[in-house]
Amino acid sequence: MKRGGLTVILIAVGLSLLVILPQIGGFSHFKTVQDAASYIRMAEGNPDNVLLHHARRMFHPLIVGSLRWIAGTDIAFLIVGILSLFIFLWIVLTYLHRDRTYSLPACFGFVFLPYLFVLFHDLYLQTLFFLALSAVFWCLILKKQYVAGVFLLFPMSLTRDETVIIAAAFIAVILLKKQKDLTKKPAWLFSGAVLLTTGFGAFLTSFLTRSNTNLNKLSQLLFSVLRLPLFLFENLTGLQHWLDTYKVLPDYTHPPMVVFDLPAWVQKFSAIQQAGIYEWNLILPATLILLILSAFGTGPTILYVLWKKTKFKDLRGSLALNTMLLFGCLIFVLSPALGPPVIRYFVNAWPLFFLAMPVLLKPLWTVDKSEMTRILGIYFLSSWFCVFTFLRLGLLTVLISILIEIPLHVYTWRRLSALFAGVQAAETA
Numbered sequence: 001m002k003r004g005g006l007t008v009i010l011i012a013v014g015l016s017l018l019v020i021l022p023q024i025g026g027f028s029h030f031k032t033v034q035d036a037a038s039y040i041r042m043a044e045g046n047p048d049n050v051l052l053h054h055a056r057r058m059f060h061p062l063i064v065g066s067l068r069w070i071a072g073t074d075i076a077f078l079i080v081g082i083l084s085l086f087i088f089l090w091i092v093l094t095y096l097h098r099d100r101t102y103s104l105p106a107c108f109g110f111v112f113l114p115y116l117f118v119l120f121h122d123l124y125l126q127t128l129f130f131l132a133l134s135a136v137f138w139c140l141i142l143k144k145q146y147v148a149g150v151f152l153l154f155p156m157s158l159t160r161d162e163t164v165i166i167a168a169a170f171i172a173v174i175l176l177k178k179q180k181d182l183t184k185k186p187a188w189l190f191s192g193a194v195l196l197t198t199g200f201g202a203f204l205t206s207f208l209t210r211s212n213t214n215l216n217k218l219s220q221l222l223f224s225v226l227r228l229p230l231f232l233f234e235n236l237t238g239l240q241h242w243l244d245t246y247k248v249l250p251d252y253t254h255p256p257m258v259v260f261d262l263p264a265w266v267q268k269f270s271a272i273q274q275a276g277i278y279e280w281n282l283i284l285p286a287t288l289i290l291l292i293l294s295a296f297g298t299g300p301t302i303l304y305v306l307w308k309k310t311k312f313k314d315l316r317g318s319l320a321l322n323t324m325l326l327f328g329c330l331i332f333v334l335s336p337a338l339g340p341p342v343i344r345y346f347v348n349a350w351p352l353f354f355l356a357m358p359v360l361l362k363p364l365w366t367v368d369k370s371e372m373t374r375i376l377g378i379y380f381l382s383s384w385f386c387v388f389t390f391l392r393l394g395l396l397t398v399l400i401s402i403l404i405e406i407p408l409h410v411y412t413w414r415r416l417s418a419l420f421a422g423v424q425a426a427e428t429a
Contacts, residue, residue, distance in 0.1 A: 007104070008097055012090040015108060019085060019116045027078065036124035039064075043073055048211065052220055055212040056205045059158035060126035081123030084132035085116065091135040092354050095142065101362050109376055111354050113297070113383040115347045118390055127344045130160040137166070138351050141320040150193045157201025161224070162331060162348045167198040169327035173319060216245050217271035232337035235288045242278035245271055252278060286398045287389050288341040293405040295346040296353040297383030298412040300332070302375070303352070305416045306360045314360055321356050328352020343386060364419055371419050375412055382408045 031040060038054040041047065042061035060080070067076035089111065096107040119128040133156050140149035156163040171191045206220070214223050234241050242256040259276035267273060292300070306312065315321040328349040335345040365372045385401045 005094070008093050009090060011104060011108060012086055012093055015089050015112055015116075016082065016086045018112075019120050020082060023117065023121055027074075030077075030121060031074070031124055033122050033124060036122075039124050039126065040073060040077075043068065043076065047209075050212060052209055052212045052214040053223065055209040056161075056220070057126050057159055058205065058208065059155050060129045062158075063129075077124055081120060081128055084123075084128045085120055087132040088128070088135045089116075091139050092350075095139065095355060096358055101365060102358065106365075106373070106376060109380050110358060111350075113380075114387045114390070115295070115343050118343050119347065122344065125344070126159050127347065130156070130162070131347070131350070133159060134166070134348070134351070138320065138324065138355060141323065142355075144320075146190060146319075147193075150190070150197050153194065153197045154201050157198045158205060160348070163198060163201070165330050165334075166323075166327050167194045169330060170194050170323050173322045173326060215248075215271075216243065218269065222269070227339070228334075228337040231339055235284050235336045235341050238280050238282045238284045240278040240281050240284065242276045243272050244274040246278075254279075283395050283398065284341060286395055286402065288336055290389055290398050290402050290405065291335075291341055291343065291346055291386060293402065293409065294382055294384075294386035294389075295343055296349070297379040297381070298375075298409050299353040299357060299379060299383075301409045301412045302361070302379065302416060303357060305413060305420070306357075309417075309420045310360065312360060314363070315356065321359060324351035324356045328356065341389070343389065364416075364423070367423055368419060371415065375415055375419075378408050378412055382412075 030036065035054060038050045039057075039061050041050055042055065042058065043064040045065060047055050047058070047061075064073070064076045064080050067079055070076060070079065092111050093104075093107050096102055096110060097104060102110075119131065122128070133152065137149050137152045137156060140146075140152065153163060153167060156166070171194055174190050214220070216223065218226070230241055233239070242252070242259070246252050256276040256278045257280070259274055261274055262272060312325065315325060328351050331349040332346065332352065335349070338345040361372065382405060385405055388397050388401045391397075
């Protein structure tokens with residue numbers, strides 16, 4: 001193994017320990033995370049009474065269940081979580097440092113953000129495991145190992161629904177762009193393989209979970225479609241929706257503000273009889289704004305300036321990077337509609353910020369490292385304000401964080417635009 005590769009492994013181990021050691025003492029409390037009980041039951045071989053949208057995410061509990069012989073269910077979850085964290089960091093850092101353009105501090109400055117601590121805390125869920133799987137997938141696609149990457153979409157489709165968006169982005173880039181690295185292969189062949197792999201995954205999950213149902217007794221397709229506008233409206237306005245099926249949930253502790261009866265025909269395809277507004281909670285839109293500004297730091301502003309100045313010319317001809325770009329943008333835009341405003345919905349956009357964005361920034365990094373170091377330092381600082389969405393310190397703290405975030409994004413916009421202007425002036429001189 002080359003010395004550089006060993007160094008990256010050691011750094012990945014060190015960063016993993018920085019995430020694990022401060023939290024390992026509270027590991028017994030990890031199972032109190034919402035939805036963790038469902039995946040524990042699945043790992044222990046009891047999926048029958050698990051809600052449908054959880055029961056479909058079966059690959060992670062299957063892997064954990066196969067390791068229960070070591071020391072029980074909890075330790076098996078811990079082992080898979082630690083390995084997932086290391087694999088993810090190792091793959092991403094290896095890619096970032098592969099041509100030595102970026103120093104190692106700059107490499108882990110891109111990726112070592114607060115979401116790692118949250119996802120490790122939530123290791124009974126499958127988000128961290130999915131990050132590791134998707135890191136392997138993107139690594140294969142970057143290396144043009146397309147067949148292996150397409151096959152990996154199958155277990156990924158049994159892990160998180162976001163796999164469907166990866167597949168859709170993959171197919172769209174293949175069909176809509178003339179990729180240099182696919183000139184010898186027909187586009188329809190790869191598109192068909194992606195559809196077949198993810199389609200079989202969807203069929204298998206539907207078959208294996210045919211006896212499971214969700215709380216509202218809705219079909220999975222209808223459930224997935226209706227939740228998008230419902231959560232988007234809730235997160236934008238703070239008007240938290242309520243259904244009478246939620247009476248069994250411990251989070252709903254008081255009667256709703258507004259209630260109305262639903263038409264009889266609604267009850268024919270669901271268990272819902274009443275709907276309404278539970279409460280007006282301004283922390284929801286405030287948290288959403290802070291997550292948009294801080295989930296990947298000033299990354300969205302950096303990417304917007306890059307788009308304005310370059311139209312992402314450096315990504316042309318790369319199937320992998322264009323797929324990351326499309327997938328990352330879709331996930332980031334859809335995150336406010338996927339559920340409550342939490343980091344795990346945003347984090348799957350990571351390939352856009354950790355793999356594609358560094359490629360786009362390389363020309364500027366080689367021209368002015370000191371200025372780019374300041375810009376990336378602000379990116380890193382900005383990302384850490386999202387910890388206030390995890391700590392739940394109240395609306396005032398979130399609002400203050402937003403007021404700090406806005407100048408950081410403005411600074412990034414101005415400094416990056418000025419750097420582009422200086423480069424262009426030097427080129428025309």
